Amino acid sequence: APETEAPTEVPAATPEHTRTGMSKASLKQAYIDNLFYIQGRFREVATPHDLYMAAAFTVRDRMLDRWVKSAQVYKTSHARTVCYLSAEYLLGPHLANNLVNLGISEVARRAGEELDLDFEAILEEEEEPGLGNGGLGRLAACYMDSLATVQIPAIGYGIRYEFGIFDQDIQNGWQVERSDTWLRNGNPWEIPRPKISFPVRYGGHTEHSRDQAGRSRVRWVADMVVSGVAFDTPVLGYGVGNVNLLRLWKAEAPESFDFQVFNVGDYYGAVHAKIEAETISKVLYPNDEPEAGKELRLKQQYFFVSCSIQDMIRLHLNTVGPLETFHEKFVAQLNDTHPAIAVAELMRLLMDDHAMPWDAAWDITRNTFCYTNHTLLPEALETWSVALFERLLPRHLEIIYEINRRFLDTVRVRYLGDEARVARMSLIDETGGRRIRMAHLAVVGSRAVNGVAALHSELIKTTILKDFYEMSPERFHNVTNGVTPRRFIVVSNPRLAELITEFCGHDRWIRDLDCLRDLEEHAEDPALQARWREVKTAAKQDLALWLSQHGGVVLDPQTMMFDIQAKRMHEYKRQHLNVLHIIRVYQRLKQNPNLGMVPRAFIFGGKAAPGYYMAKLMIKLINSVAEVINNDPQVNGFIRVAFMADFNVKNGQRLYPAADLSEQISLAGKEASGTGNMKFSMNGALTVGTLDGANIEIRDEVGAENFFLFGMTAEEVRRKQAEGYRPWDYYHGDDELRSDIDLVTSGLFSHGDTNLFRPLADHLINQDPFMVLADYRAYLNCQDRISEVYDRPAEWDRMSILNVARMGKFSSDRSIRDYAERIWGIEPKPIGI
Ligand code: GPU
Structure with a gap:
């Protein structure tokens, strides 16, 4: 066990030990030592990976003496x-997170600068x-x-x-x-x-x-x-x-x-x-x-x-x-x-x-x-x-x-x-x-x-x-459930973290997230609102740049609302409901090119289980709709669609800070909790969501007036299922819904192939186990409301600030307590x- 095999004595710290010292000078010395003695390299021939490894070992060394001490205390007590x-x-x-938890992000960054290292590139190098x-x-x-x-x-x-x-x-x-x-x-x-x-x-x-x-x-x-x-x-x-x-x-x-x-x-x-x-x-x-x-x-x-x-x-x-x-x-x-x-x-x-x-x-x-x-x-x-x-x-x-x-x-x-x-x-x-x-x-x-x-x-x-x-x-x-504000605010959204600290007047919130309440009194302060918007726009710029370099979609962070759904692909999470909304907006724009609408970037990310056919077909549908919309000059100044490949923790950290709107649209009673909903909200996104999982508690905390609710309740879902749900009736009872589904199978998104998306459409019309059609109209109405509010920046910013201010409950520190x-x-x- 580490508690028995580890050395019991850590050498005295004066002068600063290369393996424990936290000053800029000792970090620099340690880095050069690690590059030399662990990677066997000098600067001129070091690969980006060598540079990363030297940084990782420098940070790991600084964790080990605390680790050994913890093990000793745990054991003897x-x-x-x-x-x-x-x-x-x-x-x-690990690297950025451990720097934050050690409290040496800033000094490490400065040490890196003095060594002429590209700090961001080193962080990017980690697998x-x-x-x-x-x-x-x-x-x-x-x-x-x-x-x-x-x-x-x-x-x-x-x-x-x-x-x-x-x-x-x-x-x-x-x-x-x-x-x-x-x-x-x-x-x-x-x-x-x-x-x-x-x-x-x-x-x-x-x-x-x-x-x-x-x-x-x-x-x-x-x-x-x-x-x-x-x-x-x-x-x-x-x-x-x-x-x-x-x-x-x-x-x-x-x-x-x-x-x-x-x-x-x-x-x-x-x-x-x-x-x-x-x-x-x-x-x-x-x-x-x-x-x-x-x-x-x-x-x-x-x-x-x-x-x-x-x-x-x-x-x-x-x-x-x-x-x-x-x-x-x-x-x-x-x-x-x-x-x-x-x-x-x-x-x-x-x-x-x-x-x-x-x-x-x-x-x-x-x-x-x-x-x-x-x-x-x-x-x-x-x-x-x-x-x-x-x-x-x-x-x-x-x-x-x-x-x-x-x-x-x-x-x-x-x-x-x-x-x-x-x-x-x-x-x-x-x-x-x-x-x-x-x-x-x-x-x-x-x-x-x-x-x-x-x-x-x-x-x-x-x-x-x-x-x-x-x-x-x-x-x-x-x-x-809860999520850690260290990774999902401090590490992934440093600009927001700094702004919060400035307006709260302290950084206690990082360990006691209820302290974010201190922001409430500033929710209508134009000074905070202006800074808030700058921080959000900067994050959107970062994401837009990254997406344009990885996949080539160009989004406008200045004018567009960033509307993001990022999670595993699943029918119960209803990414296809989101797609039906996009198709509706597309059709409206085609019918009325002068429609004065709020421009939106619809962004998706998520993996499908390799054997889950319907989930893979949803990915193909999103990308196919994206191809048509992004290449249609009649609409692509107003709407764009992006699918971020390889949604994982690292890529998630690029998405959460940049979201204006968080899509949490599972059928009520199906999503046990959700945790992405918390990550988005903590970063100032407003939620469009059903009364499902932790959405309910998020809405209770942030206030119903700061949350975009739509759709059936779990109880209504249960009743409808008991009565016998007939999606076919919705398909035939709503002209816009029918026309949106029909467009999916029309061949427009599939180079004329009318069979490609047929299984998806047929499944919706005939079975629809997750009641996409039953919630479609409520979802569209809600989305229209959202666009109206987004058009009133002061109101939106106020809601966004209050979302962050009231997220204390969703720290995983609270869950663990x-x-x-x-x-x-x-x-x-x-x-x-
Ligand atoms: N969840 Br079971 C998974 O990610 N994988 C699983 O195999 C099972 C549950 C999720 C839930 O879908 C989600 O609602 C919840 O927030 C998360 O677990 C953590 O509790």
Whole structure:
């Protein structure tokens, strides 16, 4: 562990040590040293990558002494620790963020200038670790930042995928995936820990026997074993001495890999087994909601969970002692059901390896885990076939059966004769092929269950987890998501950060986002409004320049409203509703070229799961509409459409500051929370949105008059679905809607091909599972209102300022404090600088 292997003494700091000194002089000296001694280069021959690496090591050095100190304090004080178990961490670039959290952005910039370095180019050089798909993975990354900042001892456990989320190219309007080789040039932020490694087994069978005392014992004889090796990344809090640990596991063939035992004389077979082992942490599955359900994915989940639980047990035995108090030392948060197998794994380790009886093991397990649900989409709820489990994890299947048997007994006693309820609550879905319901395993094995926004947490109780809520309502909670203002304001929008600091008169808001309220009194101040507008326009200029250099679309930041929808491509997020609005505006302009409208740039970004046909077709549609509009001189002074390829954290940081309008238009009841909505709003965008997920709470905070609301409520959606929704009636009942959809299939956007977009249009007219047509008219009306308000700059600016001023609630620091106080029962362990 870092706490035992790291040096215990940091050399005295006078004169300033090259590896810890924060002055400009020592940063310069350190940089030159690192370039020389780590990269083996002098300035004249250094590549841009060498220059980046030297900067990264200079910053990392300055984190390490805080890291070691944190580990020492956490260890000696036996601090209660949260372990965040997540299959995804969508971290984004480290360098700029770590500079901010260390508090040396400015001095580093000046040091760079004196060394004649191009600071921005060095930041650009970093390859971001894209170890996640979207919101769920990014949330884990924001939470790691906030855990350190609010000084909660924490370990983030996950997988060190060799290939993260694919890079997206757009070719001929279509998404093309390229593999993400982020480790190609090395990763300066991680420290390999080859000695922290655990065996993870798969397959085989179990043998049941009795020990001398007559207790039943189980031996799992596996037929495959891999090794999980730890790679540690320090996560520094903002302006504090606390540095937490992100520990990601890489799969390798075991060192003692025994050719004799596993493959008698079969050399090629043995090499193949090695390759198979390394495959486990090779690549992130690029699907979010729903899962792919592939065998390798289950192997990945068990792989990182097993390593993590073994590591926690090792740490506990090393520091505290007997495993009876495991749940007092650790709380483990399950980030959705991807790590839910942890419930069975902890039971297995306590019983089979540590000889604990069932009841004692269950008591510890139930008091260790907490589960966060992130979706209501029924098709996204994870299940695994019993047959696959039996083949891969035979011992865990036995344990799950026993958990289920005992659990269903309590259900039967509680609800006499209600066998339908028993079947609904079972961990095994017996309808069709038998499948294990991971959400049920997570709920039964956890002390607390939470949703990620108020509406979502309520809907959980009446839909997917209704029976569980009825049985134990006290275990259900809400923790509304949040995002880190360090990355999403300070790092990505430094001009806005500076302006906020000036008008608040302090920079306390960076650690206490409620302080943004100090801006409220200036919302109508023409001085602030003028500066506010300058900052927004400058960000729009940056984005416009970048887009013109990457993809070639030219947008006018001075005259155009920047209307942005950036998120994964999904039918439930309704990018096609946005497209229908664009087509409507286009048709209006064609009918009346003198229409005095507010010019708009419609900007999109987002990846589609490679196997999600309809999402890929939406990307093609956006790009096809863009091609026609951007090349039509009759309209392209008023509207333009841009699709930013490869939306990831880095590119997101270019978008959020530049948005005037944030599109949050999912069908009510489908988006668990959303977090992009918070990032946009924090950067002064106004939201056009439905009453879905955290939109509701954003609107409550900023005030209904500062939010553009449209569309059905979740309750109205439910009723309409129950009555029998007929999209066909809307299509025929609204001439403009019909003409917009018909234009999609007319061939105008597809060089005469009337079939290309037919599947999309037909699906809308006939099924429309996400009720695009039902919300179309309300959306258009709302968009018209938005244009009117945008035409009154003082009013718009006031609304924008108030949005930022009232975003305090959506700091992930608040979310983490909620978890710590209401769910985990963990106190901060402050470490000074
Ligand atoms: N989310 Br489940 C993902 O990004 N991927 C998933 O597999 C699942 C959920 C998202 C939700 O869609 C989004 O509404 C939420 O804000 C985010 O998780 C974090 O909670």
